[in-house]
Amino acid sequence: MALKFGPSVSLEEINKKQKEEKDKEEVGFFESALAGVATGLWNIPKGIVSLGAEIYDLTADTNVARDVEEWFDNVNPFDDEAEARTVGKITQALTQIGLPAYAGARIGVSLATKTAESLAKKAVAAKQAGKVLSLSRIGAKIMSPTGRGIIGAGVGEALVTDEDIGTFADIVKGTKLEPFAITMLDREDKQGREDALRRLKNRLKFGTEGALFNLALVGAGKGIQKLRGVEVEPLDEFAKTAIGRDMQRYGPEYGFRPEGFLGKSTFEIKEFFSGQRKAAVTAANNSVKELDTAVKNVSDEVIDKFITGRYKLKSTDQKRELFREKLQQILSPDSIESQRLLKNDVRKSAVEKLEDIRKLKELDDRLLKADNDEAIEDLTKLQNNLLRKNKDVGGKGVGLREFTEKVRREGIFKPEDYIETKDLKQLKNIIANMSGKSGKEALKEADPLLKSLRDFRLGVDNMSAKSFLLGKNEDTIKKIGENFGRYMTTVYQKYEQKGLKFLTDFKTTDEMFKRSKRKYIEGSIKTARRKYVNEQIEQIEKVGREATPEEILKFKNEAAENIYSTRKELVKLIDEADNATQSYAKKIAADEVSPYGLPESNISKTDLAEIKVDDAILKNKKVNEWQEELFGVIKDPSYTFFATVGKQANLNFTTDYLNRIAQVGKSGKNPFVYDPEEIIERRIKQAKIDREAGYTGPAFTREQDQILEDGVRAQVKKQFGDATKWKKYVNDTSMPNDLDNLYIRAPQYEGILDVTSNWLNRSNVGTFYKYSVLLPKAGSQIAKTILSPLTHVRNVISAGAFVSANGAFFPNYGDIQMLLPKMFGGEGAIGQAYKLSGKRILGTLGEQDLKLYQKLLQVGVVDSQVQAGEMRRLLRDILSDPAAVERGLYDKLPKTITDRTKKGLLKAYQTLQDAYVAEDDFWKIINWNLERNRHSILAGKLGLREDNIKGILNGDKNAIASIGRDAKQNIAIAEYFQKIAPRRDYINTAQSTKEFYENFLDEVAGNLTRNQVPNYAYVGRTAKALRQTPFGNFIAFPLEIMRTGHNILQRSLDEIYSGIPELKSLGMKRLFGFGATVGGIPYGMVELFKSRHDVTDEEMQALRKFVPEWSKNSTLLPMGRDENGYLKYVDFSYSNAYDTLIRPFNSVINAISAGQDTRESTMESLGKGMQEGISELLQPYTSESIFTEALVDSTIRRGVGRGGVRVWNNEDETMVKIGKGILHIGESLRPGSLSQLKRLGQAATGKTDKYGKLFNLEDEIGSLYGFRTINSDPERALTFMTTDLGNGLRDAESIFKRSVLRGGRLDPKDIVNSFKYTQSIRYQKLREMYQNIEAARTLGVSESVIRRKVRRKGLKKKVLKELYQGVFTPERPGDFTIRTIGKNNRELNEKEGTDIPNPFYEAIPSITSFINSNRRISLEENSLNLMDFEQPTLQQEPRITTPPLNTVNINPDVISARAQNVGLSLPPNFASLPTAQKLKTLNDLGIRIR
Secondary structure, eight states: OOOOOOSOOHHHHOOOOOOOOHHHSSOOOOHHHHHHHHHHHHHHHHHHHHHHHHHHHHOOOOOOOHHHHHHHHHHOOOHHHHHHHHHHHHHHHHHHHHHHHHHHHHHHHHHHHHHHHHHHHHHHHHHHHOOOTTHHHHHHHHHHHHHHHHHHHHHHHHHTTTTTTTEEEEEEETTTGOOOOOOOOOOOOOHHHHHHHHHHHHHHHHHHHHHHHHHHHHHHHHHHHHTTTTTOOOOSSSOOOOHHHHHHHHHHTTTSSSSTOOOOHHHHHHOOOOOHOOOHHHHHHHHHHHHHHHTSSSOOOHHHHHHHHTSSSSHHHHHHHHHHHHHHHHHOOHHHHHHSSSSHHHHHHHHHHHEEEEEEEEHHHOOOOOOSSSHHHHHHHHHHHHHHTTTTTTTTOHHHHHHHHHHHOOOSSOOOGGGHHHHHHHHHHHHHHEEEEEEEEHHHHTHHHHHHHHHHHHHHHHHHHHHHOOOOHHHHHHHHHHHTTOOOOOEEHHHHHHTTTTTOOOOOOOOHHHHHHHHHHHHHHHHHHHHHHHHHHHHHTTTTTOHHHHHHHHHHHHHHHSSSSHHHHHHHHHHHHHHOOOOOHHHHHOOOOTEEEEEEEOOOOOOOEEEEEGGGGGGGSSHHHHHHHHHHOOHHHHHHHHHHHHHOOOOOHHHHHHHHHHHHHHSSSSOOEHHHHHHHHHHHHHHHHHTTOOOOOSSSOOHHHHHHHHHHHHHHHHHOTTTTTEEEOOOOOSSSSSSTOOOOEEHHHHHHEEEEOGGGGTHHHHHHHIIIIIHHHHHHHHHHHTTOHHHHHHHHHHHHHHHHOOOOOSSTTTTTHHHHHGGGSSSHHHHHHHHHHHHHTTTTTOOOHHHHHHHHHTTTTTOOOHHHHHHHHHHHHHSSSTTHHHOOOOHHSSSOOHHHHHHHHHHHHHHHHHHHHHHHHHHHHHHHHHHHHHHHHHHEEEEEEEEEEHHTTOOOHHHHTTTTOOOHHHHHHHHHHHHOOOOOHHHTTTTSHHHHHHHEEEEHHHHHHHHHHHOOGGGGGHHHHHTTTOOOTTTHHHHHHHHHHHHHHHHHHHTTSSSSSHHEEEEEEEEHHHHHIIHHHHHHHHHHHHTTTTOHHHHHHHHHGGGGGGGGTEEEEEEEOOOOEEEEEEGGGGGGGHHHHHHHHHHHHHHHHHHTTTTHHHHHHHHHHHHHHHHHHHHHHHHHHHHHHHHHHHTTTBBBBBGOSSOOOTTSHHHHEEEEEEHHHHHSSSOOOHHHHHHHHHHTTTTTTTTOOBBOOHHHHHGGGOOEEEOOOOHHHHHHHHHHHHHHHHHHEEEEEEHHSSOOOOOHHHHHHHHHHHHHHHHHHHHHHHHHHHHHTTTTTOOOHHHHHHHOOOOTTHHHHHHTTTEEEEOOOOOHHHHHHHHHHHHHHHHHHHOOOOOHHHHHHHHHHHHHTTTTTETTTTTOOOOOOOOOOOOOOOOOOOOSSSSSSOOOSSEEEOOOOOTSSSSSGGGGSHHHHHHHHHHTTTTTTT
């Protein structure tokens, strides 16, 4: 009979149909989530009704509660959908537990409030009656709203107890800790009254744990509140103990706050002045790049002609070096008589104007202190005369006060105040003549170079003018004025290269010796000849007349002919020069001399103040020209200019900052700066008033007054002598400031001056640690970031999330308009951000762009990249000269090193570092523009204008009323803007109402950006200190993500609940943007790629078993399948800036999802997830740094790296191991992109790696953008997992053997507990492996492949068979272990003359019972039953010691159990039976004795 078939169906159609069926069955995310909520709501009445049924069962011995629950479960229409996905299970638990807990908490709080009121009334009545309420304090705690709320929540949770949800104690099920898990639910199946009692006990456990968990949440909430910026009062004094002080410095109260011990307003003042210093240095850096470009464009022919005849040129490099040296001489003439670029009359006029500004400041100060009318009148008259004299000093109508502010901000000199010197005119003409052009066009060719030189001189002179105004020492001020137009600091290689020992420490070169000898000889000849001429002139003057010019010329010719004119004299002078230079160079090498006459101290201070007045630029040099050459004097105008401005900026802005601190520190509600002399004067005055009150006797004598004054002085001196409370600011420089000799509260002193421990430089241990740990740590971090090109790409892409999280890309508040290019009618914020970041690196910033960038520095927006900041600080820790890092390695060394390769490398490093910062700046500038535009629109809508903004910020009532709304809203609006514009020092630099309003908007946007986008300046002291440990990589970044993430959320809520409709709209936009960026986008991408590549939840969960450890809780995007059908994926967390925030939640969700697959309780899974989440949160701070990990792998871990990857093989020879270890450590210092670029090359050429793996070009191209596609390899992973399993099982066996074979007396209980503990480890290891096998099956690995990969030597066939089946049976102790226990016991009996029974015999019943109760239990469920061990009652027969009988020594200790169920037939008193009876019992059960 022929078979009939239906119509033919293709394989594609079958697959399509299967997929359609699967899509119908698969429950969607939101469907499951809503079903979870519905099921949670459904289970609330179920829990309450079943409680009544349980009480009934307890009395009637029935099973009504079970029937009630089954009815609810059967009727619930949402149960299957809720269980289908992890999200359903989570929403069910949250709803089912959360709502009753919330209701219970509210009831508890309400009761507590009423009880508290009642107790308060009783307490008042008791106090009035003279009684004490003895338990009031305890009662206050218990009956507090928080306490009652926690208890009420626990009761609410107990009402809805669900054994499927479980408790956190379920985590320890199957472990040695199970007996101590008092809240673990009892799930044993019982009947009637026993089952009712079990259920009620479970409710008690559930509610108790819920209350404890709620208590923990309250504590955690308070801790987080401390960590996340709720302002606290500044600390008044330090603890008395060192440990207490360190706890204050690094604890959560102050250590994690950006401001530390300072108040927020003081901290913002500090950051503003830091920004001003950075702005000055940035302008200088831009000028340097302009000059370097101009010099580079000058041809070799021009340089040749300009310096022909003066030097014998050997190479192009030498030409250019001498050319730059000549330019420096033009910028900074050697003597006062030399021609300066600055016009002489302008210099003199500037000095006069600056003197008048200083006089006005002095008169203002004296007027403030004047205490009588006559003095005030005289000072006012002087002040008016001075102002009248200078009524047009700054131009028509610009008086002295306005001019003063202009000078402070812009400087006193202008470009037109400078001339072309003779040398510059010569250079200009040479350039014009050789340009190939004619007339004005030819002369213009020199303009870029001349402009750059003029800008150099202008920048230095204006900074000097600011120093002039700040100075208080008349000699210093006079010297500054005389040096306008010629001053530039002298920079020495000796001190610029003082950093990495053995690498960049200064050494005098042969070329330096040659120049020094030449200068010595030339100087000696000039000095001797000048001396001769002066002696001849003095002889003429003695006869009463002056020497004529002809006579002086004659004397000079005679000196030239007679002094050092013979070869012998010259040879002697050359020898003298050689000895002098060699001797002086040795002193330099030994740090016995310095250019300023004083040797450097080799004794390091205990503490270092990062902020200090450095007056080195004001010090006179005390060395000759030949000695300067030995220090390596740098004669490059770019380097010298940059160093000069850097030092001037440090001096000026630090002095300004300290003056401002002195001003604000003495005022306000919490002053922290005090002048003891003022206090003494005030107290003496008050003491005399108090003394004379009501006194009618004779006048007090001078001696009596002196006694009173001395007493007050001693009292005040004692008060300020406590170092834990006060620190005196001592300034030993020639640039005084208003803080000099004042006392500052000790904690604030550290915050104001950034005082840190100097332990790294105080001892050989610190030095060793610095170079052996911190240097390679910094190197490895730099290699993986700044030196890694692909990291730069990811840096640009990932930082865009910061803008998105703040609500960008939504079409309101003008954001889209701001982002659109100008050609499309937008404001071009993106283009502007590129100019300010990209062009800054290239040195092509225009004047207006540079001013805007300086403004952004002052409001703290740019140059604040977190990782770059951390690496800079790490380098500061390592280098001997911390300020060198501020100038950057490129600016620090290249002009002092002749090797071109080193120059190129250092320049490349500096460019890459600038790029790394610029990539971060790009998005911050965009965010600043968006916030500024939003708040410009918002301020206009809310009634803020140019004419009222100053008053509103200052709290002026009339200005606030002018907002024009009702009083409540007016105040709310004023308070909102007062709060978000804290950097008032920046706003107050404005010179007009319009500029004030613009500055206000700048600061609002700056404040929001620096607090809502990661910023290194806002990293707390603790995180900065952790960089000096060998642990953690870029510790500051995750902390900043947490701080700024919290701030965005808090800002959103503040705006939403501000009561101002316009703000509410902005808050909703920000909140939605944050939620979408942090959670919506990552999840949405996962779901999108799952749908696109037809990947199920089960496959995604299985995939996590086979990804690297660091990716297990990452956001994984499935990218299809490879040729074997295994999943490919992208680790999106690698490019997700906010991964730190969602990774802990991912760990919880993944644990619950995994628990769902293995039938764990929800709370057990949640507990495991929380453990993992905490671990993920702490990982950046507790894990080894990149270098430390490689070092530990190669040493302490004996060649075993992360994930079990071997650095070397045990069979390798020693030298091979050492070599491989060194290479492994070297890998940590290799730029991270190299391996990616290598894979890209292999993919492009079709070559395999050393493991024979072929890479896909399309996948590898994605790595350029941080989206590298990775092939999962479950087959290879199973091999490593099996190795781990074998090691784990062997370790478990070793634990048991070590505990029972240690040689001493054994307690049977210890044997049983040790055996159970060992078997619990085996169970967990096998259970984990079973889950891995199941995951491999889910991913499509065939059964034959699984068995081939898992089969390993050392794994017993029975164990493997049960493993494949998913069951477990405990393994009885081995024969060797049993024999050894018996042997040890006999030997101890012989030694001690006792006859104690073999403890293993006494343990056999419990061990056997344990084995049988856990035979073939499921590896899918956590079902290991540890049972309680009960010590058997020993009924020993009286024993008489007799000589040994000549009989066969039957050793019952070593047994071979043939029946696995032997424990079922052993009598309860087996351990106490006589030996013969024991043997008979065992033989009857089939146990053979050997």
